[in-house]
Amino acid sequence: MKKIGIEKQIVLIFLLFTAFFTLFRSSMSGIFSLFYANNGIPDSSISSIKSFQSIGILIGLLPSGYLSDKVGRLKVLNLSALIISISFILLILFRNVISFSLAEFLYGIGLAFNSGTLLSYITEVQEQHKIQPDTQLMGRQVIVLNLATLIGGNIGTYLFGITNTAPIWFALIGLGLYPVFVISVIKYFSLTDNKAKHESTKTIMQKCRNFLSFFSKRNFWILLLLNAGYDCGTQFILNYWSIIYVDKLHFNLSLVYTLFMCSLLLGSAIFDKIVGFLDTKLLVILNTCLMISLFILSSCISNRYILLSLFLLIELLMGMMSGQISATSNTSIYGEKNKSMMLSVVSFVAEILVSISLFVSDLIIKSAGNIIVMYIVSAFYFAIILFTVPLIRKKEY
Numbered sequence: 086m087k088k089i090g091i092e093k094q095i096v097l098i099f100l101l102f103t104a105f106f107t108l109f110r111s112s113m114s115g116i117f118s119l120f121y122a123n124n125g126i127p128d129s130s131i132s133s134i135k136s137f138q139s140i141g142i143l144i145g146l147l148p149s150g151y152l153s154d155k156v157g158r159l160k161v162l163n164l165s166a167l168i169i170s171i172s173f174i175l176l177i178l179f180r181n182v183i184s185f186s187l188a189e190f191l192y193g194i195g196l197a198f199n200s201g202t203l204l205s206y207i208t209e210v211q212e213q214h215k216i217q218p219d220t221q222l223m224g225r226q227v228i229v230l231n232l233a234t235l236i237g238g239n240i241g242t243y244l245f246g247i248t249n250t251a252p253i254w255f256a257l258i259g260l261g262l263y264p265v266f267v268i269s270v271i272k273y274f275s276l277t278d279n280k281a282k283h284e285s286t287k288t289i290m291q292k293c294r295n296f297l298s299f300f301s302k303r304n305f306w307i308l309l310l311l312n313a314g315y316d317c318g319t320q321f322i323l324n325y326w327s328i329i330y331v332d333k334l335h336f337n338l339s340l341v342y343t344l345f346m347c348s349l350l351l352g353s354a355i356f357d358k359i360v361g362f363l364d365t366k367l368l369v370i371l372n373t374c375l376m377i378s379l380f381i382l383s384s385c386i387s388n389r390y391i392l393l394s395l396f397l398l399i400e401l402l403m404g405m406m407s408g409q410i411s412a413t414s415n416t417s418i419y420g421e422k423n424k425s426m427m428l429s430v431v432s433f434v435a436e437i438l439v440s441i442s443l444f445v446s447d448l449i450i451k452s453a454g455n456i457i458v459m460y461i462v463s464a465f466y467f468a469i470i471l472f473t474v475p476l477i478r479k480k481e482y
Contacts, residue, residue, distance in 0.1 A: 091210070091214045094276070095207055096225075098276075099203065099207045102162070102203055103233070104230075104232075105259075106263055107234055108233040108237040109256045109263070110256060111237035111238050111241070112241030112244070112255045112256045113173075113241055113252055114237070114342070116245055116249075116252050118135075118325065119245070119327050119328075120176070120249055121134060126182065130182065131325075133186075133443075133444070133447055134186050135324050136189075137186040137189040137193065138190065138192055138196070139440040139443055140193060140440055141189065141190040142194070142196055142432070142436045142439075143436040143440060144194065144197075145193065145195075145196075146197045146432050146433040147426075147430070149161055149200070149202065150201070150426040151426060151429075153201075153205060154205075154425045156280060157280045158202050158206035158279060158280060159271065159278040159279075160278060162198070162202045162203055162206070163263065163268075165196070165197075165199035166195070166260040166264060167261070169191070169196070169256075171191055172188045172190075172191035173192075173254075173257040174257065175188040176253050177254070197429075200428070201414070201432065204411075204414060204418070204424075204428065205424040206279060208415060208424055209424065210279065212419065212420070213279075217419075218419050220415070221357060223408065223412040223414075224356050224357035224408045224412065225357065227353040227357075227407050227408040227411050228353040228354060230407075231349040232350055234349070235343065235347065238342050239343060239346075242338050243339065281424070299427055299431075305427065305430070307476050307477060308410075308431045309434055310470060310473040311406075311409070311413060311470060311473055312410060312435040313435045313438045313469055314373075314472075315403075315407075317463075317469070318380075318463045318466035319403060320446065321446065321456075330396060334393070335389075336389070341393070345397060345400040348398070348404065351401055352405040352407075353404040353407070355404075356404065356408035365477050366474050368409065369471075370474060372402055372405055373470045373471055375398075376399065379395050379398055380463045380464035381461065381464050383396070383460045384460035384461050414428060
């Protein structure tokens with residue numbers, strides 16, 4: 086098969102798998118917090134319930150990276166969809182703090198098994214066919230991801246207006262069919278699953294040294310600081326946007342969701358256009374400083390329309406930064422033998438920090454008596470990203 090043929094296959098597979106999984110998973114975007122609130126969960130307890138998702142991600146990350154490299158990336162990708170489906174069944178069957186926490190825990194494990202797995206598969210195919218990492222493809226993937234999230238989220242909010250379990254059923258059925266879709270597409274393109282290259286049996290000490298070796302790599306620290314700052318800084322917005330802008334500021338749920346997803350899409354598109362022209366360090370500094378400024382401004386303003394405008398600008402920058410993180414990940418793991426494991430270790434450490442930040446957020450909200458204080462806290466989290474600047478070399482990604 087000609088090289089141009091496999092390049093097109095890589096693009097199609099990467100974007101199709103991203104779109105299908107995201108479309109159904111995102112039907113619950115923005116619904117979780119409202120679903121819990123509708124079932125008698127107080128605002129101050131929602132972060133605690135959501136923290137079990139981070140714990141599930143934390144526990145699932147290292148096994149997922151090992152299994153992905155060992156038994157096959159697509160097998161783990163399919164397993165992730167099935168685990169998330171099971172978590173949604175729990176939401177339907179039981180309505181209390183314990184069952185919600187367990188559902189979030191399983192949901193987190195499913196996300197962990199999905200995290201970086203498709204990227205590892207695609208990067209391995211690129212290596213096999215001597216195709217260099219494509220920064221623009223990573224940008225397009227983020228655009229497709231955000232577009233699918235926009236569509237899926239609007240489907241979810243529409244279904245939520247009918248009954249609060251309808252979006253859960255929609256996501257459950259779609260993710261249950263995801264493995265069938267993956268297997269069908271791979272067979273159509275006559276491709277196979279892949280995993281880490283075969284290596285001789287290692288002792289436990291050698292495996293530990295291999296694990297610890299990631300911490301000595303500059304690209305590892307760039308990825309870790311980017312992910313930790315971004316994930317900790319955005320948790321407040323991701324968990325509480327519907328409560329702040331819908332319940333408290335009285336905007337329409339579908340309107341706000343559509344606007345913020347369009348902002349994410351616009352941010353992704355802007356990144357796709359400027360990534361080849363702006364210096365990486367400048368882009369990191371500019372995006373991070375703007376994000377910090379917007380969070381601080383949001384804590385000082387009471388006008389609902391200005392607050393909504395600042396929220397949309399925050400989402401636009403989030404779209405740009407998510408594209409940057411995706412492109413950096415593709416470049417960083419190219420040439421690595423244990424690609425999934427490296428990404429899993431990065432996510433593992435980042436999730437420890439996210440889990441801690443969620444518990445801290447609960448304490449801060451309870452102490453302050455107002456969730457607005459979390460805008461300032463989020464600004465401090467984003468300052469972590471600035472520590473990547475000294476590590477970035479010219480034309481790093």
